[in-house]
Amino acid sequence: MDAIRILGAGPAGSAAAIAALSESAAVRLFEKSTFPHHKVCGEFLSPGASRILEALGVWQDFLGLGPARICRFVLHLGPRAKRWTLPECAFGLSRYQFDRLLFDRAVRLGAEVDREPGAVQRLLRGHGGAPVVIATGRNAVAQRGNRLFGFKAHFEGPANDAVELFFFEDCYVGVSAVENGITNVCGIAPESTLRRFNFQPDELLDRWRPLRERLGPLTRSMRWLTTGPLVFSRSGYDRPQSTVYPAGDALGFVDPFTGTGMFNALLTGRMAGLAATRQAPSQAYVRQCARLLEAPFRMAALFRTALRWGWVGPLAHCIPGSWLFRLTRAAEADPLWP
Ligand SMILES: Cc1cc2nc3c(=O)[nH]c(=O)nc-3n(C[C@H](O)[C@H](O)[C@H](O)COP(=O)(O)OP(=O)(O)OC[C@H]3O[C@@H](n4cnc5c(N)ncnc54)[C@H](O)[C@@H]3O)c2cc1C
Known part of the structure; x- marks a missing residue:
């Protein structure tokens, strides 16, 4: 059998490579960047990721990197806050470490880069x-105008076990710990807003009192990174060619406030690697992915609409937090799929 070509070695591509290699397939991994590198991301890893990392054989190495445990959620909508305990603890690990861990594992198992x-x-x-597994990340094109951009930096200072999400004006910012007591601060804002602050969000974050109070004891320890424009999209692969398996953000980019993008990338990346190795029909693979990922995409779209209409505050305060969290998680695949 020909080597499986995997385009992109982010979480989806590396997960696909590891899955295919562990079925004794030959893998060629095409990647334009070198690892490690920082990446704009909230670095919040959904609890279910532990089961996929275990299936990929990297769980112990992952724990060895000392990820932060994130067990509480605080949602700041305007001046009010809603707090709850997560049904299962999530993890915080920098992309600098996480992407390298997965890529190194794929290379150690024999991927040719x-x-x-x-x-x-x-x-x-x-x-x-x-x-071919397509795992090259986001691919939708944004129209000029009110485009969204993401930004991220690491901060030093007291860290805790909560992920806090702050929604204000047309922006939101997440604050949560990663390894070594570092805190990740990552957000999304309209390009026009970021341009007013010269793409240096310190002053923007300082204008919102709850966020100012949260970041007050912390000191930024790296320069701001930005990325964009961001376009939230569902799968553009309704009818993929028979041997093409899109995975991760290439399959669809979900609004990052859900904190599920990396989980989705691991889940669909692993499934794509297995499907490509077994030459499963790619339409069945894409349909299965769409079924598993339906909830976070639907909830993200609903949440954005509710935000635009000003309904999020009243709704979020009526619905139990644990429901809100569960409703934005993807279903987990049968471990023996396909
Ligand atoms: C602001 C922001 C915050 C986020 N916060 C979170 C969060 O807290 N939790 C979460 O789970 N998710 C979060 N996400 C989403 C998460 O970053 C993505 O879902 C995840 O990175 C998808 O992984 P991937 O492997 O599909 O794509 P990527 O991580 O983008 O990897 C794609 C890889 O393909 C390579 N590549 C691309 N084009 C080519 C080419 N032509 N040739 C060779 N190589 C190529 C790239 O170099 C890259 O290494 C966030 C995203 C943003 C923008």
């Missing part, structure tokens, strides 16, 4: 029917 510029574009044009 190809960094030739243009190779991905060539493979996307034609690959002679060989199985």
Whole structure:
């Protein structure tokens, strides 16, 4: 059988590579960047990720990196806050460590890495029917105008076991711990707002009192990173070619406040690696992914609409927090899938 081509070595691509390699398939992994590197991300890893990391054989190595345990949720909507305990603790680990962990594992298992510029574009044009996993991340194009951008930095100072989400104006910001007592501060804002602050969000965050109080004891320890424009999208692969398996953000980019993007990438990446190895029909694979990921995409869209209409505050204060959390999680695949 031809080597499986995996385009992109983020969480989805590396998970696909590990899954395929552990079924004794040969893997060529195409990646343009080198690891480790920082990435704009809230670095909040949904609790269910532990089961996928275990299936990928990296759970003990993951724990060895000392991820923060995140057991509480605080939702700040305007001046009010809603607090609850998570049904199961989540994790905080920097992308600097997480992406490297998965990539190194794939390489150790025998993935051949190809960094030739243009190779991905060539493979996307034609690959002679060989199985291809597309894991190159977000791909939707934003219209000019009111585009959204993401930003992130790490802070030093007292860390705790809560993830706090602050919604204000047209922005939101998440604050939660990662390894080594570091705190991740990551948010999304309209481009026009960030431009007013020269893409240096300190002053923007300082204007919102609950956030100012939360960040007061902390000191920023790295420069702000930004990314965008961000377009939330569901799968654009309704009818994929028979041997093409899109995974992770390439399959659909969910609004990051759900904190499920990495979980979805691990889940669909692993499934894509297995499906490609077994040459399962890709339409069945995409349909299965759509079923598993339905809840976070539906809830994110509902939440955005409610936010626009000013209903989020009243609604969120009526619904138990643990429901809100559960309703934004993807279902977990049968471990023997496909
Ligand atoms: C602001 C923000 C905050 C977020 N916060 C969270 C959070 O707290 N928790 C969470 O779970 N998710 C979060 N996410 C989502 C999460 O970052 C993504 O869902 C996750 O990175 C998807 O993984 P992936 O492997 O599909 O894509 P990526 O991580 O984007 O990896 C794609 C890889 O493909 C490579 N690549 C791309 N194009 C090419 C090419 N042409 N040739 C070769 N290589 C290529 C890239 O270099 C990259 O390594 C957040 C996202 C944003 C924007």
